Amino acid sequence: MTDFTSVQGKVAIVTGAADGLGKAIAQCYADNGMKVVVSDIDTGKGRAFVEELKADGKEASFFKADVSSETEVEQLVDYAVQTYGRLDGLVNNAGIAADARPAHEYSVAELDRVLAVDLKGVFLGIKFAVQAILKSKSAGGFIVNIASQAGIMGNSSMALYASAKHGVVGLTKSAALDYAAHNITVNAICPGTFRTSIWGQAPEEAINEFAKVFSPNGRLGDPREIGYLSLFLASDLARYVSGAAIPVDAGSSAGKITPTQWADTGILE
Ligand SMILES: NC(=O)c1ccc[n+]([C@@H]2O[C@H](COP(=O)([O-])OP(=O)(O)OC[C@H]3O[C@@H](n4cnc5c(N)ncnc54)[C@H](O)[C@@H]3O)[C@@H](O)[C@H]2O)c1
Incomplete structure (x- = not known):
């Protein structure tokens, strides 16, 4: 089977799915016949998204949970099992960024929060x-696990976020080994810079300028591009992929970009 029909009927939870990358992942899962528990701390957006999915004939439900609460995460997983009778997968997507500043300026409270x-x-x-x-x-x-490019490389002014995301990659690799014998795969996706709500009302020109500097192909990522890889990892096509931290960043974590332009030998004419 080399298509994605193996995901049909699988039950998955996506955290932080009311917006951004999580929403795109949940949409991609639902579009492909998966039963999705959309979870978030934002009840308004989360419920509205689930209503959209249901109106479109998809199977989805909302459960409010703060991922930093042991009780609420346990209740979330119980809810998924009670609602759909089983659980096949989880996307740990919910995440926050700390304000950008050098490491010594962060407070211990900010460290704890992130x-x-x-x-x-x-x-x-x-x-x-x-x-x-x-x-x-x-x-x-x-x-x-939705980690980040900051989970595989350092990032100036983002020491706390990068520390947490490096931790996610370590947790991913170790858990992959813990559960390999039970055929549970554990992988991390490491997004580069994606076009989500963090950009707010930023002018189009500013976004394009940023993309030219930080993305080797000159554009920001489309959240659906995280959905596509998440779908592959949920499918039976990916049963031999585990413990990986996979960048989705147009190559920007692959190395340094030198300012020298590639010599055009006339191929493109
Ligand atoms: N957008 C990017 O460019 C980018 C790049 C690298 C990594 N990431 C990672 O991708 C994930 C999603 O980021 P995004 O850009 O879509 O963010 P976003 O802010 O657009 O959406 C995050 C969602 O998570 C929810 N959330 C926040 N705290 C929560 C909590 N404690 N419990 C449950 N839900 C909570 C928010 O309400 C929101 O709906 C995060 O883990 C982020 O670190 C994003």
Whole structure:
């Protein structure tokens, strides 16, 4: 089977799915016949999104949960199992960024806040989802952790965020080994710079200028491009892919870009 029909009927939770990358992942899952629990702290946006999915004939429901709360993540996983009778996968997507500043200027409170959502949240998701997947007696399952390019390379003015995201990559690799024998894959996706709400009302020109500098192909990522990889990792086509931290960043984490232009030898004429 070399298409994505293997995902049909699979039950997945996507955290932070009321907006941004999580919403695009949940949409992609629902479009391909998966049953999706959309979870977020933003009840208004989360419920509205689920209503859109249902109106379009998709199977989805909303559950409010703060990923930094052990109780709420446990309740979220219980809700998915009670609603759909099983759990096949989880996308740990919810995340926050800290304000940009040099490491010494961060407070301990900011450190705790970022780690609580970006790292502890992923740990809690794995802790409860893995147990539910194992109890589902399925042929296995999948965990997808949305890390960041800042999870595989340093990032000036983002020491806390990069620390948390490096932690997510370490957690991903270790958990992949813990559950390999149970056919539960654990992977991280490391997005570059994507066009989500963080850009707010920024003028189009400013966004384009930023993209020219930070993205080797000159554009920001489309959230659907994270959805496509998340779909592959949820499918039976990816059962041998685990413990990977996969960049989706047009190559920007692959190395340094030198200002020298590629010599055009006339091929493009
Ligand atoms: N957008 C990018 O360019 C980019 C790049 C690299 C990594 N990421 C990562 O992708 C993930 C999604 O980012 P995004 O840009 O879509 O963000 P976003 O702010 O657009 O959406 C994040 C969603 O998560 C929810 N959320 C925040 N805190 C939560 C909590 N404690 N519990 C549950 N839900 C919570 C928010 O309400 C929101 O709906 C994050 O983990 C982020 O670090 C994003």
